[in-house]
Amino acid sequence: MNIVGKVINGYLFEEALGSGSFGAVYKVSKANKIYAAKVLSETYILDEFKHEQNRITREIDVLKTVKGKNLIKYQEDFYFKNEFGVLEYVIVMEYFVGETLRKYLKKDVSLDVLVEIFINILHGVSDLHNTVIENEGIIHRDLKPDNIMIDDKLNVKIIDYGLSKIIDFSSITSTGTQIGSPLYMSPEQLKDSKHIDYRADIYALGIILYEMLTKNIPYKAATLPELLMKILNDPIIPPKQYNPNISDGIENIIFKATAKEPFARFQTIEEFLDAFSKKDIQDELVTLGKYYAWIYREKDVTEQFEKQNNADIIYPIHVQNWMKKLHQHFADNNFENVIIDPSTQRLSYVAFGNTKGLVELPYAPDKGVISLEYLQNPQKRKAYIDKWYATVSMGRKVILPYHYISNTDYPVDKVDDWIRMNIQLIDESSKVVGNEIEKYAMISIGLGHLVFQADKILSYFVHANVNGFIVQVSDMRQLNEQSLGSYIDFMVNLQKYTGKPVIALKVPIPLGLALIGKGIHGFSLGLASIDYFDEQYIKEEKDSFNLYSKFYFPQVLSFLTYPKKDTFAFEQIYTYFGGCNCKWCVGKTPIEIGTGDKGIQLHHWQMMLEEVDRFNQYEGDERITYLKKRIENALHNLDSIPKDIMASQKNTDYYKLLKNLKKII
Template identity: 35%
Template sequence: MNILNQTIKDYKFISFINKGGFGAVYKAQKATDFFAIKVFHEEYVLREYKKHGENNRLQREIEIMKSVSHEYLVEYVDDFIIEDESGKNYFLVMKFIEGHNLREILNQEEKLNEEKALELFKQILEGLDYLHNHKGEDDDTGIIHRDLKPENIIIQNNGQIKIVDFGISKVIDFTSLTSTGEIFGTGPYMSPEQITDSKHLDKRSDLYTAGVILYEILTGYYPYDFQYFPELIEKIKNDPAIPPRRRNLSISNQIENVILKLLEKNPYQRFLTIDEILKAVNPINTQREKVYDLSPRFLLRLYNDKSVLEKYTKHDEKFGYVVFPANLENNQPGLRKNIQDNPNIKILVDPATVRLAYDTYTDVKGVLELPYAPNDYSVITPTYLESYKAQKEYVKKVIDKQIELQADILLSPFHYTNNSTISYGPTRNLTAEWLDLDCKLAKESIDYRNNFYPNKEIYTGICIKADILKDDKDKKFLLNTFSSFENDGFLIYADTIDTKTNEVILYHYIDFLIELQKWTNKPVIAGRINTGLGLGLLSLGLSGFTSGTARFESFYEDLYKESSKAFNMYTRYYFPELLTTVSINRKTPIKFDEIIKNIGACDCYYCNKKANAEIVKDQNAHLHFLEIIHTEIAHLQKNSINTNIMNYINKIDVAISLYSGLKNVFKSDEYSFLYRWKNVFTKIKDKHYV
C-alpha cells in the first residue's frame, strides 16, 4: 500500500520512519501537529482479535492503549482502518516524539555511565509500572509490553524517555512473520518464559527485559555471547548471564546484583514489584520494604478445645496462633468467644471452602450455614464460579465472614486442585482449571483486602496434591505463580504428607516450601502436618505449621469425600522423644505404660507426678501437647537454623534408638518413617544451608 505523500483521514504522510516485522511507521502531519502512524495489515493480527462487532477484541485493545496517559509513555490518539485490494490495513496514530531512540544513542556512545544509565532505567521502570497497573482487558495483569527494546525507547531532547509500541505485540501473530532480522532484533530481550510459554506471561517478563536493557546500556553487550539465533535461545533458557562487571569493572556491586536478579531464569526469583527494584537501585530512599516475621510458630487447628484453651491460657498467657474453621461458628460458640476475647490469641479463620467442592458438605450443618455455601445443593466447581461476578461475590462473602469472626489474618478462599470427584472428560484439564480459579480468587481477595481492610494481612490458601511437586517444571510453575501474588503469606495443604510419605515426595514438598519462603521472604505455613515433621520444618527455617492437639495431623482428600468425623476417638499422646503421637486406649493404657517404662515419664507442667491413667485422659493429653510444642518452639527461636537442623537430625537418631528398644510395642515398619525423614532432611540441609 503506497501512502507516502498521500492524505488519509486528514493525516498527510510526509516521510517514512522505519519498518519492522509486521508493519511500517510514517511521520504524518494534521493541521500544525505531527504524528507517528504505525500501519499494519490484518494478516498479522491474531485470529481471535479479528472478530468484528461486539466481539472486536482488537478495537478494545486499541481503546485501552489510547486510555494510557503517562509522562514516560507515548500517547495514542487515534486509529482507523483503510481497506484496499489486499484487505484491511490498520492505522494506529500516536503523537510524534522528537528525539532519538535508545538504539541510536547506544550505536553512537556504545555504553553509558552508571549515573546516566540509572536515570534512564528509573524512567523505564516508572513507565512500566504505570502500564502494569493500568487496567487492561484482563484486569489482573494490566498491560504487559512484551516487546520492550532500545528501538522502542525514545530519548527526547530534554532527557526524558517515551516508551512506544506497548500493547501492540499482544495482538500480533508472530508465526506469520518471516523477517529474520526482526527476530534477531527482538531475540536478546526475550525472557525465558517468553520463549517457552509466550501465552502465559506476567509483568515479570517485562522486568527481565528491563534487566537486559540495563545490562546493555552499562556494558555495550548483551548478557550472552552467541553467533546464531538457536544458540541464543538455548542460552536464554539455560545459561547464567555473563556477570556485567566482567564487561565493565566500573559497575557497582549493588547494580550488578540488581541486574543479575532481574535476569534470573525463573520469574519467582526476580524482583516481584517495580517498587522493589527502585528501592534496590536507590539506596538513599528511606522508605523500607515490609519485613515479615519468619520466626517459628505453631498454629493450633481448633475443634472442641474450649476447656483446654481456658485452662492452658491461665498457665501460659502468651498463647500464639489458632486456626478456627468457619463452620464451627455456631456449634462451638463458647470456643469462638474464648479466642475472640483473648488478646494474646491471633486468629486465622479457615473458610472451609475446600469442603464446598464435595457433596458431603451437606452433611455438616456448620458448612451449610456459611453465607457462601451454595443454596441450591450445588457443589463449588470451576464452572460454578466461572463468571467474574460470581468470583467477586464469593470472595466478598468469604472475606467478610472472616472479618465477622475477628480474624487477625485473612485467608483467600481455596480448594483442592486435584479434586477426584468431578470429571469433564479427557478434553479438559480439571486440575489446571482449579488452579486457575484459586489463583484468580487469591488475586480478587488481595484486591478486596486492599480496598476494604487495608490494615489486615492476607495469606493465600493453597491445596495441592504433593506428588505434582516432584516434577521440576510443575514445581517452578507453581513457584512462579504463587510468588507473583502481592500477599502477606501462604497457608499450604498437600495431600498426603504423613509418616507413610516416600522420600521423593517428601523431599520435593519440603523443598517447595523452603523455596517459596526463601524467594518471597513471606511466612509459609504448612497445613495439617504431623507434629514431629512440623518441628523439623521449623528447624529448616519454615515459618510455621498447623495441627490439632495431637490430631488433625495430615490432609487427605478422603476427609471431604466421606461423611464420617475425621479424628481418632482414641487418646493421642505426643511423645517428643519419639517425634510422633501414639494412640492410647484410655481404659487400658498398656502401650503407654510400656513406653514410659522404657523412655521415662514426662515431667511437663501437666504430666509431672500424675498417674498414667490421669495423664492419658483427653484433656490432659491435649494440655501436655500444647506445653511440649510451645517449649520446643521456644528452643528453636533461640538457635540458628544450622544448629536447629543438626539438633533435629540428632533427635531422629535418638528416636530410632528408642523405638528399637521398644520391640514389644512397635514393629520396625512403624518407625521406618524416621529413616526417610533423616535422609530427606540431610539432603535439604545440604542443598539450602551448606
C-alpha cells in the same frame, strides 16, 4: 517500495526515518502538523488479523486510549495497496524529536542519570499495564532499547507497544529477514509467545537495565541457538563483573527482574519501582520458627495452657456454635494470636451437610455445594464473601476463603480452574477485609499436583495481597524422597519469592522442624488425632472419632499410639522411654497421665513449643546438623523398641519419612 514525496490518505510522506525487520518509519505531515508513520506490509501480519480487514484497525484503536507522558501517542491508522497490489498498514503516531535508547547508550552517562531514565521507562510501562481494555491490561511484548526514545532533556517515550501481538515473526523468519535480537524475550515467551503476562515485560526491562548500566549483554553466545539455550537455562553474567560501580542493591534488582521463572520476578511494575527506594530486596524474610496449635474442641486445655504460655493458634470457625465456651474464650481474649480458619473447603463436598457446625455457617449453601459453577457467578461469589467476612470480622487474623484445589469430585482438567478461583477469592475477599486485619491465603492441594505443578502454583499465588500463607497438602503419607524434596523446595520458594511467612499445616513433626531449619516460619498440628491432612477427611460424612490416644515422645520425634483408656499399654511404652518431666507430666504416674486426653494434649503442646524453642537456638547449618542427629536417634530408638512393647509402633510411613528426610536436608 519508495513512498517518499507521495500523499496517502492526506499524509505527505516527507522522509524515511528508518526501517526495521517488519516495517519502515517515515516523517509525515498533515494540516501543518508533523507525525511519524509506521508502515507494515501484509506479508508480516498474523493471519488472524487478516481475516477481517478492520481487525488490525480495531486492535490499534484500543491503544489510542492509552495515556501517559512516557508513552508515544497513536493518532490514526489505515491501509492502502502499493503498486504491487500488496496491502500496507499505516500507523500514525506522535512525532518525538529524540533518539533511540540504543543510540543514547553510546554516550558517557553517569549511573545515577541512567537509573533516573530507567525509572521513567518503568513509569511508562506502568501506564501501559494499568490501561484496562476488555478486563486486560496492555502488555508491550517487544520492549528493547530500539523501542524506547529519549531526547536531550531526558524525556522518555516508549513506542511500538502492542505491535508484536500483530506481527507474524514466522513469516519474517521464512523470508530470511533478520529478527531483532531475542535477547529481551523472557524464557516463557521463547517457549510460547502467545500466552504470556506482564512479567514477560518485567524480564525485558531487567535485561534493558543490565545493558544500560554495563554496556554489555548478560549472556555470551556465538550463535542464535546458543543464545536461546542460555536464556532458557543459564544465569545471567553478574552485572558487577562488567561494572564494579553498580551497587549491591541495584545488582539484586537486576537479578530479581531477570529470574527464569515468572513467579521469582517482580510481580508488578509498582514492585519494581519500590525496589529502587528500598534497595534491600536481597534480604530474605528471617523469622524465628513457630508452632501453631490447631484447636478444635480443646477449650479447657487451651485455657489452662495459656495461663502459663504464649500460644499461637489456628481455629476452625465452624465449631463456634457447638464449642461455644471455646469460642467465648477466644472472644474474651480479643482473638489474640488466633488465626481463624473459615472451613470453606469442606463446603465443596456433599458430606459437609452431615457435619455439625458446617451447615450453620452463614456462607454455607442452602442446598447443594459450593461448586466451581456457584463461585463463577459474580453475584453468588460476592454474597459468599460478604457473609464470610461478617462471620470472621471479629478476628484479628483470618484465612481468606479457599477451596481444595485437587477436588476429586471434579475431572483433573478442572485443577487450573480451582487454582484460578482460589486466586479470585483471595483478591476479592482481600479487598473487602482491607488492611486492618492480618490476612492469610490458604493453599490446599494434593501432593501430586503440588509436585508436578509447583511452578504454576507459585506463579499464581506469589502476588497475592496477603500477610502470609498457610499450605495444606493431602496425600502426605505418600511422600518419597523426590516428592519430599519438591515439597520442601515449594515451601522455601513460596516464602523466598513473596517475602511473607509460610506455615505448613498438619505435617509430621520432623518435617515441620526441617521446614523451620530451611527458614520457613512455622508448622501446625492438631492436639488430638490429626497429624496428617488428607482429602478423605473433608469428604467424610462426620468428624472422625479416633479410638486411639497419642502421646508425644521426643525420643522418636513423633507420637506413639495406644488404645484409648488402655493405661497398661501406655505405661509400658512410657516407662520404656523413661517418662517425662515437662510441667504437665512431672510428679504424675503413667496412669494419671494416660487417663483422659487433657494431660496428654497439654504435654504435646508443651513439647512442641520446647522443640521449636530449642531449634531456634541454632543458626544456619547448625540447625540441620542438630536435626540430622535427632533423626538418627529417632530411627535408632524406633528400631530398639522391644517387640513385646507395642510392636506396631514402627509405622512404615513415618519410618520412611525419617530416612528420606535424613538424605535430603
